[in-house]
Amino acid sequence: MNTLIIFKVLWLRRQLRRRDRWTRRQLEEHQTRSLRLLREHAYARSPFYRRFHAGLTDRPLQELPVLTKAQVMENFDELVTDPSVRLADVEAHLATLRGDERFRERYWVASTSGSTGRRCLFLWNFAEWATVLASYNRSFDWAGSRAGLTRRTKMVVVSSTTPWHQSARVGASVQSFWVPTLRLDSGDPLESIVEVLNGWQPEVLVAYASMIRLLAEEQLAGRLHIFPELVFSASEVLTDRARRQAEAAWGKKPFDVYAATETAGIASECELHRGMHLFEDLIITEIVDEDNRPVAPGAYGEKVLVTVLFSRTQPLIRYEMSDSVRPATSPYCPCGRPFALIDGVQGRVEDVLRFSATSGGQVTVQPALFHRVMDAVPAGGWQVVQEPEGLTVLLSGVQKGYVDDVLADSLRRELAAQGVIVPSVEVRRVLAIPRTGAGKAPLIKASVT
Numbered sequence: 392m393n394t395l396i397i398f399k400v401l402w403l404r405r406q407l408r409r410r411d412r413w414t415r416r417q418l419e420e421h422q423t424r425s426l427r428l429l430r431e432h433a434y435a436r437s438p439f440y441r442r443f444h445a446g447l448t449d450r451p452l453q454e455l456p457v458l459t460k461a462q463v464m465e466n467f468d469e470l471v472t473d474p475s476v477r478l479a480d481v482e483a484h485l486a487t488l489r490g491d492e493r494f495r496e497r498y499w500v501a502s503t504s505g506s507t508g509r510r511c512l513f514l515w516n517f518a519e520w521a522t523v524l525a526s527y528n529r530s531f532d533w534a535g536s537r538a539g540l541t542r543r544t545k546m547v548v549v550s551s552t553t554p555w556h557q558s559a560r561v562g563a564s565v566q567s568f569w570v571p572t573l574r575l576d577s578g579d580p581l582e583s584i585v586e587v588l589n590g591w592q593p594e595v596l597v598a599y600a601s602m603i604r605l606l607a608e609e610q611l612a613g614r615l616h617i618f619p620e621l622v623f624s625a626s627e628v629l630t631d632r633a634r635r636q637a638e639a640a641w642g643k644k645p646f647d648v649y650a651a652t653e654t655a656g657i658a659s660e661c662e663l664h665r666g667m668h669l670f671e672d673l674i675i676t677e678i679v680d681e682d683n684r685p686v687a688p689g690a691y692g693e694k695v696l697v698t699v700l701f702s703r704t705q706p707l708i709r710y711e712m713s714d715s716v717r718p719a720t721s722p723y724c725p726c727g728r729p730f731a732l733i734d735g736v737q738g739r740v741e742d743v744l745r746f747s748a749t750s751g752g753q754v755t756v757q758p759a760l761f762h763r764v765m766d767a768v769p770a771g772g773w774q775v776v777q778e779p780e781g782l783t784v785l786l787s788g789v790q791k792g793y794v795d796d797v798l799a800d801s802l803r804r805e806l807a808a809q810g811v812i813v814p815s816v817e818v819r820r821v822l823a824i825p826r827t828g829a830g831k832a833p834l835i836k837a838s839v840t
């Protein structure tokens with residue numbers, strides 16, 4: 392199986408490389424054709440889409456209703472195009488995941504807690520999963536390196552290591568044969584990450600932006616000694632400061648990658664670093680304001696609506712994600728690729744919490760630590776709020792039988808491991824996670840200053 396998917400990805404890689412030389416017109420024709428095929432498939436095979444788009448099946452994409460995470464989860468069994476797939480079975484499968492197993496020997500499954508804290512599940516068949524892998528590989532290709540998912544390269548990924556995260560699933564698929572990948576948990580203490588990296592000496596470093604910055608500081612301070620050929624930043628905002636520090640530390644500019652579980656790669660930088668090229672041949676990304684109207688170049692949108700052109704098992708058409716993205720004022724890059732540029736991703740609103748340290752002073756705790764702990768909770772939504780008297784964790788839609796003390800204990804344990812004077816932790820069940828005036832429900836909030 393592993394070999395088959397490798398061949399498929401290599402074949403796709405060739406297809407994707409050809410598209411770099413397409414004209415804008417060729418790209419737009421491809422989008423139109425792919426969108427038609429996706430919609431035909433959805434209307435023929437998904438009872439949900441027949442209902443959801445009733446009376447609109449001939450209307451342009453921009454007139455179709457927006458699909459939310461909540462709708463995907465509430466209509467899961469009818470939205471997927473394989474009638475034998477049931478949400479409850481997929482959830483049970485996910486709970487047993489260890490490596491590269493597939494649901495019913497057929498579907499790769501991953502879950503995201505997403506920016507609103509609601510857990511959402513996604514499935515991919517063989518062809519879709521190969522495209523997911525190929526889309527990630529494109530970022531390596533565009534970085535202009537020999538390294539990548541399709542060449543043996545020592546790679547380290549510092550991110551979430553929970554087995555049901557897509558990054559972990561991708562890692563499990565390419566593991567061993569292709570790319571000796573070391574996965575480190577970004578919630579681990581920095582010292583231990585530095586020590587392991589010094590021993591492993593990666594050729595490629597992939598990490599959350601906040602981790603890139605911390606590691607660059609460690610390298611500049613002389614504690615970290617690694618010499619990666621390529622540095623990729625994913626999942627968080629890569630600030631200018633982080634960029635400059637990474638360049639100072641390793642002598643090369645980091646490459647920013649914008650990806651999500653639902654879509655795989657959405658956009659990536661080319662060797663010219665003029666912004667990120669949208670993967671418009673794989674995904675139609677509409678950058679819109681709160682009323683779902685497209686924003687002007689140079690302005691940040693409130694959210695993005697993605698249509699995943701290769702999705703068949705679980706078609707995603709105008710699916711809403713809360714990322715705030717900015718289309719570039721000059722949409723095209725001198726590299727000649729036909730894909731439009733975005734030059735900013737504000738990402739999700741989350742606070743980095745600070746706690747008193749057992750050794751005196753303060754410790755900052757990255758959002759990733761909470762993501763890791765909270766991802767293990769079978770809840771529909773969650774929010775961690777830091778208040779003067781301690782931490783309050785709100786949970787909504789918790790599965791029957793879950794004991795809240797388990798969560799409080801693991802949070803206390805994880806915080807203690809960070810050298811924090813452990814605060815009181817209160818877990819509270821709520822009907823829904825409260826939202827801000829802007830409609831956002833940040834996962835992690837500080838109400839102390």
Ligand SMILES: [Zn+2]
Nearest residue numbers: 661663724726
């Ligand atoms: Zn370019």
